Amino acid sequence: MNVSCDGRRSITLKINGRERSLEVRPNEILLNVLRERFDLMGSKYGCGIGECGACTVLLNGRAVLSCQILAISVAGQEITTIEGISRGTLHPLQEAFIEEGAVQCGFCTPGMIMSAKALLDKNPDPTNEQIKEAIRGNLCRCTGYTNIISAVKSAAIKMIKE
DSSP states (O other), X not given: OOBOTTSOEEEEEEETTEEEEEEEOTTOBHHHIIIIIHOOOSSOOOSXXXXXXXXXXXXXXXXXXGGGSBGGGGTTOEEEOGGGSOSSSOOHHHHHHHHTTOOSSOSSHHHHHHHHHHHHHHOXXXXXXXXXXXXXXXXXXXXXXXXXXXXXXXXXXXHHHO
16 A cells, blocks of 8 residues: 555555545545545435445445445455446346335435345345344435335345346
């Protein structure tokens, strides 16, 4: 890791399958790097204190709050954002959120989907309780939890059939 005279460090991240090199300040959070440097606006800045889940991304397949992680601390690791889960067509989770009416204002949706994806990647047939546990760190101000849980169940069924 190279350090410049102003404290910036050169790092490499694998974002949505692509290796990206950049210089970051020691206190720069991952969310800001994703949004400001790579124009990946799907992850939202909500509360900034790790309470709402709007900034959820996958770090090496695990759901994490990107507003709470220093970019420098994830050098060399794999990050997947909402933009990276579909390849030409919508991911089954994205389709299910639309079909089940789980998208209301949409602010929480990327974080919810990323938390649900981390769950389904590990557990392809979760119970409602397991879904609730997986998304418990994601707040929906529109209180669409019933439809969100239905969407995750629906996506799980679609993904098992594929």
